Structures are given as structure tokens and as C-alpha cells.
Amino acid sequence: MKKDQTETLGFAPQKDIVYNKLLPYADRLDGESNDILAKIKCNLGRAVQLRELWPGVLFWTRKLSTYLRLYGRKFSKEDHVLFIKLLYELVTMPHLEISMMQGFARLLVNLLKKKELLSRDDLELPWRPLYDLYEKILYSKTEHLGLNWFPKYFPVSATQEMLDEWRPLLCPFDVTMQKAISYFELFLPTIMPPEEHGQGFMLWFDELMGLWVSVQNLPSWEGHLVNLFARLANDNIGHVDWDPYIPKIFTRILRSFNLPVGTRQMVVSRYVSNSYDIGHVVVWISSMLGGPSNRAQKQLDGLFSSIASFYHPSNNGRWLMKLMKLLQRLPASVVRRLHRERYKKPCWITPVPASHRLSDQDVTDFVESMKQPVLLAMFSKTGSMDAAQALQNLALMRPELVIPPVLERTYPAMETLTEPHQLTATLSCMIGVARSLLSGGRHYPEGPAHVLPLLMRALPGVDPNDFSKCMITFQFIATFTTLVPLVDCSSALHEREDLTEMERELCSASAEFEDFVLQFMDRYSKFLL
Missing domain, CATH: 1.25.40 (Serine Threonine Protein Phosphatase 5, Tetratricopeptide repeat)
Structure with missing residues (x-):
């Protein structure tokens, strides 16, 4: 199927939206998306050549953003790289209006989100233009917009260059310390193959970790250092x-x-x-x-x-x-x-x-x-x-460890009428574990057997006098009935001989689904009145 799509499009798409295949006009989507993509590429490139930021570049970058929402990254790797490089140049363009730069940056973030699609062999971006941009925005009267940087696409030599640039600012007794650590948090690359670690985090890990361990006076830059260590740990x-x-x-x-x-319940001052x-x-x-x-x-x-x-x-x-x-x-x-x-x-x-x-x-x-x-x-x-x-x-x-204690709290809560908070809390938690409960499987095969008892006990919760309890009950019933088809399968007991004991029990219990539906409709009609 992917081969046919590649032949139709003329390229292998990076990552399109899989749910589009379920649309009734899915057979026409490839041609439609190809036409739109061709218009975006042609007109965006022309607007950039003519230096027409408004309305040309801005209009067609918005069209590209819409294309990403509708079709995903349904373009070739070569186009993906070219789009990123173009947006990177637009974001770092000097004297660009902040609002326009923010729109370009959002689109750049979207294009770079799926990091597994592009490696550093496919794409390298210079780090210094971003540094200059960050310096201009954060240390000026212009309000900081919170733009995201992508250190995974900086070249291998970038780590040493950054250390040479910002290491002189590392002084715990000076305000420049905050500036240096924030730069390290944002820019230092952490995604590298093991053979390049000597040119990556190993150049600074011992130094910054020793600094974090030795400073005990709750400095303002400590949180930035923790964020850097968290990113390093996750990537390596x-x-x-x-x-x-x-x-x-x-x-x-x-x-x-x-x-x-x-x-005396002493706490540190806020x-x-x-x-x-x-x-x-x-x-x-x-x-x-x-x-x-x-x-x-x-x-x-x-x-x-x-x-x-x-x-x-x-x-x-x-x-x-x-x-x-x-x-x-x-x-x-x-x-x-x-x-x-x-x-x-x-x-x-x-x-x-x-x-x-x-x-x-x-x-x-x-x-x-x-x-x-x-x-x-x-x-x-x-x-x-x-x-x-x-x-x-x-x-x-681990459903077998989590679901039984939740059920032990849910069944008694459904029986009592004097503690509505306990009922709403346990039903909320049961909604959370519903998928694991109803899927059964080898870890918790008896889970589906609780469907009907829970649904029947939930019916008294359809009470117009207690709005919060009524709403959580509706949500509970809607969640369970979405995950389980309400079908009477009791006839399978006489037609099939290969059912397990649990399957026979479930088929026998399914005969009561009709009774549940009738009782629910009766309570719901009274609720509407």
C-alpha cells in the first residue's frame, strides 16, 4: 500500500496522518494534497525571492501550517529539510517584526517536532544565529516570546564553541551565572551517537555536576541546571x-x-x-x-x-x-x-x-x-x-496490582448514599483504569467480568438532585459502553465448544445487557423531566 502511495505521489512521504485513510474520499486525497503542496512550494519560494514578507511569505507559511494540520508531514525528506532551512532563515532574519517572527517560529517548531524523521546527517543548523536572536530578545526591552531551540541539529563542534563562548560567565557570585546556565540549558546538544560523546556532554558533565553538588544556597540558576541534566538523562x-x-x-x-x-510546621519562605x-x-x-x-x-x-x-x-x-x-x-x-x-x-x-x-x-x-x-x-x-x-x-x-484495590474502594462507595464525594472520586478513578480493566489479557483476565456489576450499581447515580454525581455517572457509563459493545452473546454458549471458562461466564452475563439498557433509559427519561 505504501509502495502504491509512493508511486502516486512521486515521493516517499515523511509521515502523513494515518486516519485520513478512513475518510470516504481517501482515494482522492493523494492528488488533492499534491496539488496543494505544489502551490505552496511554488508561491512560497516566489514570495521569498521577491522579498515580499507581507502578504506573500506570511500567507503561504500559514497555508503550509494548514497543510500540516490536514495532511501531516506528507512531503519528501528533501522538501522537509528545505522547508526547515527556509523557516530557520526567516526566523533569524535581522530586523524582523516580533509578531511575524513568532508565527514563523511556531511553524518551525512544528516541522522539527518529529525528531526521528531527520538525523543530523540530513540536517545541520548553525547555533550562533539563534544565540544572537535570543540575546537580542531576552536582553532588550522586547518581551520574551519563549521560542524553542533545537540543539539536536547543531554540528558536533558546537559544544566546544559554546563552552568557549559562555564558560567565562560562570561565576556563582555574579549575575552572569544565571545568563550562562540559561544558555547552556537551551543550546548544549545532548543527542549524539556514543562515539561522539567525547565531543559532546563529556566536555561539560563533570564540571557542571560538580558545580551543582557544591552550591547549597538555593541559587536561582539551579532549576535551569536541573532541566539540562533531565534532558541529558532522557537522551542518553x-x-x-x-x-x-x-x-x-x-x-x-x-x-x-x-x-x-x-x-511547628516550619517551611521555607516562598x-x-x-x-x-x-x-x-x-x-x-x-x-x-x-x-x-x-x-x-x-x-x-x-x-x-x-x-x-x-x-x-x-x-x-x-x-x-x-x-x-x-x-x-x-x-x-x-x-x-x-x-x-x-x-x-x-x-x-x-x-x-x-x-x-x-x-x-x-x-x-x-x-x-x-x-x-x-x-x-x-x-x-x-x-x-x-x-x-x-x-x-x-x-x-501492571493492571493486576492496581485495579483490585481500586475495585475494593469502588464497590462499597456505590452502595452508600451518605458519602457522595467518595463515589465521585472512585468513579473518576474507575474511568481512568477502564481500558486496562475491560481489555482483560493475561495480566488481569477477570477484568471484563466486572463490567455488568459496575454498570448496574452505577444506575442510582443518575440523580438530578446531585449534579456532580450525575455527571460523573454519565461519564462512567459512556466510557464503559464505548469500550464494550452491548450485545447479547448468550446464544454462543450453545453454538461454540471452544470457549474458555471466563468467556462462557461473560457470554452468560451479556444476557442482562438488555435489562441494563431498559433501566438506564427509564432513569434518563425521568432525569430529562
Whole structure:
């Protein structure tokens, strides 16, 4: 099929949108997209040659952005590289209006997003024009727009050049330290093959890590350094030895939460506290997991043991939001790493070595360490959404460890009428684990057997007198009925002889689907009245 598409288009597309094949007019899309792409290439190139930024270049770059939304990266690798180089030149053009540059930068970000499509052999970009642009925007009266840089496409020699440029600014007692570290965070390349590490992060890793370990007075630039280390860890899993620093790393992470300690509930003042970006912290932690020693997992067990009590529903404070973000984002980061190691197609980016890939035991240990805090956070005063998202990702990894305790809390909550908050919280978490529950599989084969009992017990939740309970019940029923077809399969018991015991039980229970639908429609009609 791909070969036929290549012959029709005249090139091999980089990455088109696969769902377009399901459209009723899919057979006409190749010709339609080819015509649009040809117009964009012709008119955009002509506008650039004529130096007509307005309206020519701006109009056709917007057309290219629309093309990406409709068809994805449905162009050849050569066109992909040329589009990026053209947009890069436009973004770094001197004396360009900030609003126009922002529009070009957004399109450039979109073109560079799928880093697996282009390697550094296909594309190299000079780093100094970006540095000059950043210097002009950030250190001028013009408001900073938060543009994203792409250090993975800088040449091999760029690391040493950057160190020569910014190392003289490294003075912990001067304001230039903040400037230097922010430049390092943004520009230093971290995606390189192992044979080039000597010209990459090994030139600065020991120096910057020693600086981070030795400075203890909560400097403002510490968060930028942590972001750089997180990116390095994620791009080089198994190629950086973090073991000597892991105890210090987890100690600093725990300190950054600014948790209350002692009988007087002392906390660090909000004006001098140094809080790391949770998004980078979870990437750093998930990238260090695994390996022969698995030292990071032992430290993670200790971290969650020390903060588990803070997730109790009776606790509240400004620190709780950080803890809930950690709980929500860490399992998602580990799921992304597992997908990268086990399912993602190989590309030019260096794969994770077999010795440092997460094993089944590593995943089990991780889920066990997070299970208790997540179950406590289900009834948090900040809501149950963070816990539900955490349970969703934990259930994807180990449903047999996560789903049973959630069910143990859900069934009693459905039976009581005096604790509506408990019901809404448990239903929200059940919606999160619904896919893992209903898919069954070898890890949790008895999961589908809970479908009908849960749906029948949820019916009393269709109560117009309690709006929040009613809405979460509708969402719960809609989620389950979307994942499971409501079909009476009881006749299969007499027609098939190759059914397992669980399949026979499910077929027998499916006869009650009609009763559920009738009861739901009766309650729904009363709700509308």
C-alpha cells in the first residue's frame, strides 16, 4: 500500500496522518494534497525571492501550517529539510517584526517536532544565529516570546564553541551565572551517537555536576541546571553514570518540595525557595530507573515512603500541588520510556542499551512504590483527577496490582448514599483504569467480568438532585459502553465448544445487557423531566 502511495505521489512521504485513510474520499486525497503542496512550494519560494514578507511569505507559511494540520508531514525528506532551512532563515532574519517572527517560529517548531524523521546527517543548523536572536530578545526591552531551540541539529563542534563562548560567565557570585546556565540549558546538544560523546556532554558533565553538588544556597540558576541534566538523562539512557550522584539528586528533589517539618510546621519562605520544574524532575527520575544496580528505584522507594503521609486526604497546603503533579506525571513518563524501549520503531537516535532497559521486575517495583500514595490521593482535597491519571498509566503497566484495590474502594462507595464525594472520586478513578480493566489479557483476565456489576450499581447515580454525581455517572457509563459493545452473546454458549471458562461466564452475563439498557433509559427519561 505504501509502495502504491509512493508511486502516486512521486515521493516517499515523511509521515502523513494515518486516519485520513478512513475518510470516504481517501482515494482522492493523494492528488488533492499534491496539488496543494505544489502551490505552496511554488508561491512560497516566489514570495521569498521577491522579498515580499507581507502578504506573500506570511500567507503561504500559514497555508503550509494548514497543510500540516490536514495532511501531516506528507512531503519528501528533501522538501522537509528545505522547508526547515527556509523557516530557520526567516526566523533569524535581522530586523524582523516580533509578531511575524513568532508565527514563523511556531511553524518551525512544528516541522522539527518529529525528531526521528531527520538525523543530523540530513540536517545541520548553525547555533550562533539563534544565540544572537535570543540575546537580542531576552536582553532588550522586547518581551520574551519563549521560542524553542533545537540543539539536536547543531554540528558536533558546537559544544566546544559554546563552552568557549559562555564558560567565562560562570561565576556563582555574579549575575552572569544565571545568563550562562540559561544558555547552556537551551543550546548544549545532548543527542549524539556514543562515539561522539567525547565531543559532546563529556566536555561539560563533570564540571557542571560538580558545580551543582557544591552550591547549597538555593541559587536561582539551579532549576535551569536541573532541566539540562533531565534532558541529558532522557537522551542518553544507559550512557551516563548517575549512580554516584543519585542520593544527592533525590535529596535535592525532596528539598525542592518545601514540605512542612517539625512540630511547628516550619517551611521555607516562598520568596527564597527553589522549586524545580516537575516536568523535568519526572523525566530525570524515569530516565535513571533500571540498570544493573537499579539504585534509582531504591531511592524512589525511600522518597515515596517519606512523603506518603502528605497525600492523606486530611493534609493540605501549597506544597500539595507539587506532590500531586509528581504523582500524575511520573507514571506517564515511565510509560513513554517503555514505549520507546519496546514498541517504537528504530530511528537514527541511539537506542537504549539492553542492559539498561526496564525489565518486568523493574516495572513491578516501580508500580509497587507508587501504589500506596496514589490510593491515598484518590480522596485528596484538590480532587481525584491527578490520582485518576496516575492510576490510568500504572494500570497500563501492571493492571493486576492496581485495579483490585481500586475495585475494593469502588464497590462499597456505590452502595452508600451518605458519602457522595467518595463515589465521585472512585468513579473518576474507575474511568481512568477502564481500558486496562475491560481489555482483560493475561495480566488481569477477570477484568471484563466486572463490567455488568459496575454498570448496574452505577444506575442510582443518575440523580438530578446531585449534579456532580450525575455527571460523573454519565461519564462512567459512556466510557464503559464505548469500550464494550452491548450485545447479547448468550446464544454462543450453545453454538461454540471452544470457549474458555471466563468467556462462557461473560457470554452468560451479556444476557442482562438488555435489562441494563431498559433501566438506564427509564432513569434518563425521568432525569430529562
